[in-house]
Amino acid sequence: MSITQHHLLDTYRARQLGEPVPPAPGAHDWQVVREWRDHRQFRAAVAGRPAHGRIRQALGRWLHMRPHSPR
Template sequence: MSITQQYLLDTYRARQLGEPAPPAPGANDWQVVRELRDHRQFSAVVAGRPAHGRIRQALGRWLHLRPRSIY
């Protein structure tokens, strides 16, 4: 059964029981991504690490430590 079929079945059942319809598939995806980002930033601050730019800093350190080619 696909996600769409399950959603339609759940909507039908909710309508039959007089309950509110469930949210459509994918309706809250961006909200979940934002909450995950906020949680990671909060965890970083609590652990004493910078909340922003950690990946860029790590890449910068990695690129500066690499020996340069002589070509």
């Protein structure tokens, strides 16, 4: 049984019993990813390490760029 079929069966049972319908699969995926990222940054801060992020990586690439030599 696929996850979609399972969800449809759960939705049908919930409606028959008058219970709230379960959330669709994948409905909260981005929220989980954000919470996981925030937790990693928190753990890094507590451990005394800098939290690595997109801005830090972009600045690192920019600072480590080498000037092009003329040909």
